[in-house]
Amino acid sequence: MxxxxxxxxxxxxxxxxxxxxxxxxxxxxxxxxxxxxxxxxxxxxxxxxxxxxxxxxxxxxxxxxxxxxxxxxxxxxxxxxxxxxxxxxxxxxxxxxxxxxxxxxxxxxxxxxxxVVATLIAAEYPIYGRYGFGPATSATEWTIDVPRTGLDPRRSGPEDGGRIDLVDGEDVRKLGPDLHERLRRRQPGAVDRDELWWRTATGEVRFHPTFREPFHAVYRSAGGEVEGMVAYTADDHWGDAKQPLNTARVKWLIAVTPAAERALWHYLCSVDWVVAVRTGWRAPDDLLPHFLPDPRAAAVTTQADWLWVRILDVVRALEARTYQAAGSLVLEVADGAGLTGGRFRLEASADGAGSCVPTAEGADLTLSVAELATLWLGDESAVRLAALGRVREERAGAARQADALLRTSRRPWCPDIF
The missing domain is CATH 3.40.630.30 (Gcn5-related N-acetyltransferase (GNAT))
Known part of the structure; x- marks a missing residue:
């Protein structure tokens, strides 16, 4: 040999x-x-x-x-x-x-x-846990059966005084960055988009030889402020009886108000010849189905893990976020790679601020750095992880207390793939 x-x-x-x-x-x-x-x-x-x-x-x-x-x-x-x-x-x-x-x-x-952290979108689930990454957000894609929505096919535009305009790539590069900044500053799990992102998304820089220019639509409020934007494509599919059977596929949709979200989804369902809308990857608790008179018209196509996080500094990670209630918790965090980990006391005050310091006190919860990442953005439940054997309670009730501190009223969401 x-x-x-x-x-x-x-x-x-x-x-x-x-x-x-x-x-x-x-x-x-x-x-x-x-x-x-x-x-x-x-x-x-x-x-x-x-x-x-x-x-x-x-x-x-x-x-x-x-x-x-x-x-x-x-x-x-x-x-x-x-x-x-x-x-x-x-x-x-x-x-x-x-x-x-x-x-x-x-x-x-x-x-x-x-x-403070490393991030990735995992192509395959089993690979990255062994490096300390844990799934921190998930995403859902719906397919909307347009004829079933119950929306009025005669609808001509938003009913709230706003308007929707079709725009081109140059407009998107001017208007999109500020809109996205407003969204990501309020959306846990969101990441920044640099200038190159906007140039490639609109085709000014082409990373793929088969790039297809999308349609772009902007929602403006009654006061004229840009509050939402969508990029989408559509196929060209006709049935044997010469009936249009086209599907619109959303590449991305961002909005900073529910009114803008509602208007953009209704717009997509009103485009002539479109009988189905594929929503792209949305937050798992997205409002979309309930923007439709018949929420069952939006059927879940795919639901899966999305953003994975690897915590590199436990103290800075836990002190960067806010908390839902006052309380304290001692965490024993195992990190086989030795990049972070140890025993830490998390203190959350009534105003939501948190402090985290190393401690020699007895642990309330023992977990790996990957499981801490799964809990960090508020999407997962420590009680669930304890039931699965992935978190160990050292003090009875500690997992429930962790949920009271860490979980959020709306789920984190990462709108991007990278």
Whole structure:
């Protein structure tokens, strides 16, 4: 038998970007070679020191990239995050520890930079728990059966004095960033969008050779303020009896008022020829079904975990968010990677502020850093996790007390994929 040569895991140089991109496409089962103009466009994502690759004989066989991100926590504050993306291992090099090596390097660098958490959207559920990540938000997609909604097909626009206008990509790049900032400052689980996000979403920069320009609609209140925006596409499907059977697919919809949300969903259901609307990934407690006279017209198509979080600093993470009630809790947090963890006393005051300090007191709850991440944004219940054996009560009633402190009245939501 011949021994395998050692694989070189290292930071990717800009000159290696094309090889790294090819390896990423192979890992995601995409066409390996990109047109030169698309490859050049993707170079805009390259940040020195934040892309990692594994190399075998000079050929890239695994990819990993991270970038700076801001994550909104409960209460509206933001924390610096290490956003992980573009993670692949070529099928010829699986089960050789490459992901572990790349992840360990990246998380250590994120900890050194002072990032409070790392984040990612997991393609597969079982992979990331072993690195301390836990699912912190979930998402739901509905399919709306338009004829069943009970909406008046003669409707011509919002009934609240507002209006909806179709706009182009240039308008979206002008109006969208401010609207999104207003949303993400109040939405736990939301992340920031940089200028490149808006340029790629509108096709000014094209990362995909098959980019299809979406339609864009803006909702303005009676006072003329932009309060909502949607991007959507539609197919061209006609039945045998020459009946339109088109489906509109929402790429993204953001709104800062329920009136704007209602108006945009009603607008989508009023577009001629559209008989179904796929909503895209929404918050699991989205108001959408109840904007329709018949909520059953919106059927759940998919519901799944979405944003995963890896806490890198327990103290800063717990002090960044607010709390639903006054109280105290001692947490024993296990972190096998040694990046954070230990025993901490969380104190929440009546005004919602929290303080967290290391302590030698006896623990009320024992849990892993991944389970703490699952509880951190308020989406999961400590009582449920205790029933599943994923959280251990050291004091009777501690899980119920944790829920009183940590859970939120509305569920966290991340509108973005990255």
């Amino acid at each position: 011949t021994s395998r040569p050692a694989l070189d895991v290292r930071t990717v140089a800009e000159s290696e970007f094309a090889d790294w991109q090819r390896a990423m496409n192979i890992g995601f089962l995409r066409e390996p070679t990109l047109p030169e103009d698309v490859l050049d466009a993707r170079r805009a994502q390259f940040t020195a020191g934040r892309s990692t690759g594994a190399f075998d004989g000079g050929r890239c066989v695994a990819t990993f990239r991270s970038f700076a991100q801001e994550l909104t926590v409960v209460g509206g504050a933001t924390v610096p995050a290490d956003a992980v993306t573009n993670v692949t291992v070529s099928p010829t090099h699986r089960r050789r520890g490459l992901l572990s090596r790349m992840m360990e390097q990246d998380l250590a660098a994120a900890k050194e930079r002072g990032d």
